[in-house]
Structures are given as structure tokens and as C-alpha cells.
Amino acid sequence: MGTTIGFIGAGEMAEAIISGIQPSGQFTALTVINYSDKVKLNRLQHLYNVNVTNDYENAIRDKDIIVLAVKPKNLHEAILSIRPFLRKNQLIISVVAGIRLATIEQWLPKETVVIRAMPNTSAKVHASATAISIGTFAKEKEIKLAKNVFTSIGSVSIVNDDQMDTVTAIAGSGPAYFYYLAEIMINTAIEKGLSAEEARAFVAQTMLGSATRLSVSEKPASELYQEIMSPGGTTEAAISYLNESNSNLHFKEAIHHAYNRSATIGQTFLTSKK
CATH class of the missing domain: 1.10.3730.10 (ProC C-terminal domain-like)
Structure with a gap:
């Protein structure tokens, strides 16, 4: 059985990652939730054969990885919505521009494993230049898991969290x-x-x-x-x-x-x- 992923958000970055990783076969049970645009959800379901839902518990239940792919202004609300359903062994990956690891860890339950990533839309053609920075509680297992996600859509480099604004301006944009x-x-x-x-x-x-x-x-x-x-x-x-x-x-x-x-x-x- 492959690695299971739940996507919180269905925008351009979520689609870029989904379209890149879906053909690899490494990742299964991809589930996407997005309250603001049901048309996007239906489109993703049709194009990539992913599961879609409007229920947060269903989106993250039994998922190995949860990808936060919402707009920065919506991240806090999204985290509050999933907090009650999180398990300690789940990896949270944020692809939200600008918001630092310390902030994300503060909003999540204590000792949640978080990795911050900045891919770009070239993920759609398996050519993203992705940087990842490692949260306080992430171990080698979670780092390898995150690398597997992003190497399936391009190259991956590990950087310090304080370098992510530079990566965002250069590779993200x-x-x-x-x-x-x-x-x-x-x-x-x-x-x-x-x-x-x-x-x-x-x-x-x-x-x-x-x-x-x-x-x-x-x-x-x-x-x-x-x-x-x-x-x-x-x-x-x-x-x-x-x-x-x-x-x-x-x-x-x-x-x-x-x-x-x-x-x-x-x-x-x-x-x-x-």
C-alpha cells in the first residue's frame, strides 16, 4: 500500500503537486477538501481521480501526510478545523508561502511533526525546484517521506527556515x-x-x-x-x-x-x- 495523503486546499499549488505525484503510484488515497470552490474539487476529481470531501475528519483520517495548501490568510482557520482529528504519527507539510515553521507549530498540537516546503508549479511537469525546511519534531523517517513526495515532482533541497523567504522569491515565484x-x-x-x-x-x-x-x-x-x-x-x-x-x-x-x-x-x- 502506498503513502496516503490528504490535501487541505485545492488551489494551483495543490493541483500542481497532485498532478505530479499521482502518476508515480507511490501515493494512494489522495483526498482533497476545499470549502471555497466546489467547482475546483469536482475538476480535480475528474482530472486526477482523487477523492474529494467537505468533511475535515474524512480528509485527514488515516492519512500518513497532510498537506496544507491554502492561502496564508486561511491557514490558521484550516489548522483549527483539523486539530481535533490529528494523530501524533501524522506528518504535516505546509506549502503556504511566508508562514514560518514556528508559527505553524504554535498553532498545531504540541509536538506535531511539521515540514515546510516551497515547490513551484513546474511540479505539473515533474520539474519543480522544491526547498524543504525541517520542523522541531521531524525525524529522519518524516524527512525521507517528505523528500519522496517532492522528488516525485522534481528536485529537492533542504534549507533553514529563515532562508525560505529567499527560496519563495526565487524558486516559488x-x-x-x-x-x-x-x-x-x-x-x-x-x-x-x-x-x-x-x-x-x-x-x-x-x-x-x-x-x-x-x-x-x-x-x-x-x-x-x-x-x-x-x-x-x-x-x-x-x-x-x-x-x-x-x-x-x-x-x-x-x-x-x-x-x-x-x-x-x-x-x-x-x-x-x-
Whole structure:
């Protein structure tokens, strides 16, 4: 029998994880609860053959792992709803952005085993870059269990909890940055005469090739793009304009905004509820 999982929440991150882990066969009896959107629940049931429920006890009963996948503002209420039904040998995994381990452990019964994770939506294609941080009472068994979940949808790294805001800004939000850039490149290509299909194919393959090269090369990113820059050439013209317009600084500031937002969420909930 595989590992059983209950999902509290049915949003994009829950779906990304479910769609990634479901084909592996390691995880069974996937159950999802979500009070705010029954349409999403029905969709998940249809697409991934998961069990759905509106009963918290049913969602977590006999589950090895309970994944908290709600919005930060709803996490405290969700934990209060499941507290009466928790067992000591269950592993709680939070994929909620910003809210720290200390806060989650404070809201849960004493000595509850908690691991905090930050995957991204590339889990849908088994390519998530996931960071996990380990709670006070988690032992090697629970760490291995969490790793099994997230290695089934991509890579996993263990970080300190105080590094999770950085991971959130880089890896959690990161796919959106690349999609944003892809949108600009695709739209510009269409404006310059390519069809939408051609533009999308060229951009997707170019991004895939660049990511692959970066992952296998020992060279820094700066050296990789400089290799493409012939003096007086097209790439130099583009990169020079980006540098002159301080695009690198603007993008860096955007990442800082994501980091600061994650940190603010954590501080807001650190002592706001007992």
C-alpha cells in the first residue's frame, strides 16, 4: 500500500503537486477538501481521480501526510478545523508561502511533526525546484517521506527556515518571471512577422536549451551570455540596451519585492494568533 495523503486546499499549488505525484503510484488515497470552490474539487476529481470531501475528519483520517495548501490568510482557520482529528504519527507539510515553521507549530498540537516546503508549479511537469525546511519534531523517517513526495515532482533541497523567504522569491515565484519574459518575446516575435505558433515554439525551445546549458555548465551565467555577444552584433545591441536602461536593477528590485512580501506575511502571522 502506498503513502496516503490528504490535501487541505485545492488551489494551483495543490493541483500542481497532485498532478505530479499521482502518476508515480507511490501515493494512494489522495483526498482533497476545499470549502471555497466546489467547482475546483469536482475538476480535480475528474482530472486526477482523487477523492474529494467537505468533511475535515474524512480528509485527514488515516492519512500518513497532510498537506496544507491554502492561502496564508486561511491557514490558521484550516489548522483549527483539523486539530481535533490529528494523530501524533501524522506528518504535516505546509506549502503556504511566508508562514514560518514556528508559527505553524504554535498553532498545531504540541509536538506535531511539521515540514515546510516551497515547490513551484513546474511540479505539473515533474520539474519543480522544491526547498524543504525541517520542523522541531521531524525525524529522519518524516524527512525521507517528505523528500519522496517532492522528488516525485522534481528536485529537492533542504534549507533553514529563515532562508525560505529567499527560496519563495526565487524558486516559488520564479516560473512566473520566465513566463513574463516569454510573453514579451512571443509578442515581439509576432509583431515582427512570426506566427503565434512559430513564436511560441522558438521561445519555448530557446528557454529550454538555455536552462539545460545553465544546469550542465560550470560557467557563471554572465559568461554564458557573453559568449553569445559578438562585438557590434545583435546580442550586444540588446544586452547593452538592457544595461543602459537599468533593467537588471529593476528585475533585482522585483525579486526583492517578492522576498519582502514573503517576509511580511511571516511577520504578520508570527504573533498575531495563538
